Amino acid sequence: MIAILGAGSLGRLWAATLPAGQVAFVPRPQTSAESPCYRFHPVNGEPVPTSVPWLTPCQSPDLLLVTTKAGDTLSALQATLPSIPESTPIVLFQNGMGSQQAVSEHWPERSVLAASTTEGANRPSPDRLIHAGRGQTWVGALSGNAECHLETVVERLARSGLAIAPEADILARLWHKLVINAGINPFTAILDCANGDLLSQAFYQRWIAPLCREISNISQISGQPAEAPEAIRHRIEAVARSTSANTSSMRADVIAGRPTEIDYMNGYLSELGQRLGVKTPVNQMLTEQVKQLTRPYQQQES
Ligand code: KPL
DSSP states (O other), X not given: OEEEEOOSHHHHHHHXXXXXXXXXXXXXXXXXXXOOEEEEEOSSSOXXXXXXXXXXTTOOOSEEEEOSOGGGHHHHHHHHGGGSXXXXXXXXXXXXXXXXXXXXXXXXXXXXXXXXXXXXXXXXXXXXXXXXXXXXXXXXXXXXXXXXXXXXXHHHHGGGSSOEEEOSOHHHHHHHHHHHHHHHHHHHHHHTOOGGGGGGOHHHHHXXXXXXXXXXXXXXXXXXXXXXXXXXXXXXXXXXXXXXXXXXXXXXXHHHTOOOSGGGXXXXXXXXXXXXXXXXXXXXXXXXXXXXXXXXXXXXXX
């Protein structure tokens, strides 16, 4: 049995594509008694009515996929892990960086893997899940004792029909995506525009070059593969163009009044920069501006 913690777009995509009868969502305090039912719209083909049961206390999953928002991950796992066998490998699907390391440090005895995915999925309404674009998922071991589970985990996830491959250096892969997110997500949230539309905006044009210089400096000093600022900008803009009609996950969070993952993207980069003695004023400014957009929500919550 594969348990999925987090019934958002990505969790629902895995639940709909993995063989029925082998998947269950982990119930959380806020979930209703009814198990999630939705229409799954594959990239090609007719919608499929999908119903995924809740994991029951007597079921013992042999794989746990964690598809919560980065900021919810630690608390969701704190509530869930006491009922999951210690031998069950955990695959983290969070955006950005920072939450994955926090989990593997918090539970050093567990086998923790991380995934980086370019699958596109969204939920235009609570009862629909659209698989908007086929992508690729890479999985790699984060903690030393997870290495031995990698092959089996990849083989089980491949039963979904989604493209999945093992990755020997998952931290480098997460970093590669973090750079893209740091260059697209905050701008689209601040400017309230689709990914492709940010390229012509004066605010983006003013800040993208200094942002890429900061990221390049941090990459070099933190031991990530060295990448020139122009190469970083080129990569960011290629993704903005290839996903031009997309609403980024951060813009979608702001529109929906949810907390964003800025602390795990530009916020993570500024903290890392501070620790390494690299100045990061642009990452800090973008982090602060995105936080301003969601401040009313944070005040309501506190
Ligand atoms: O991953 C993304 C996100 O929205 O979080 C990008 C690559 C920016 C695509 O929208």
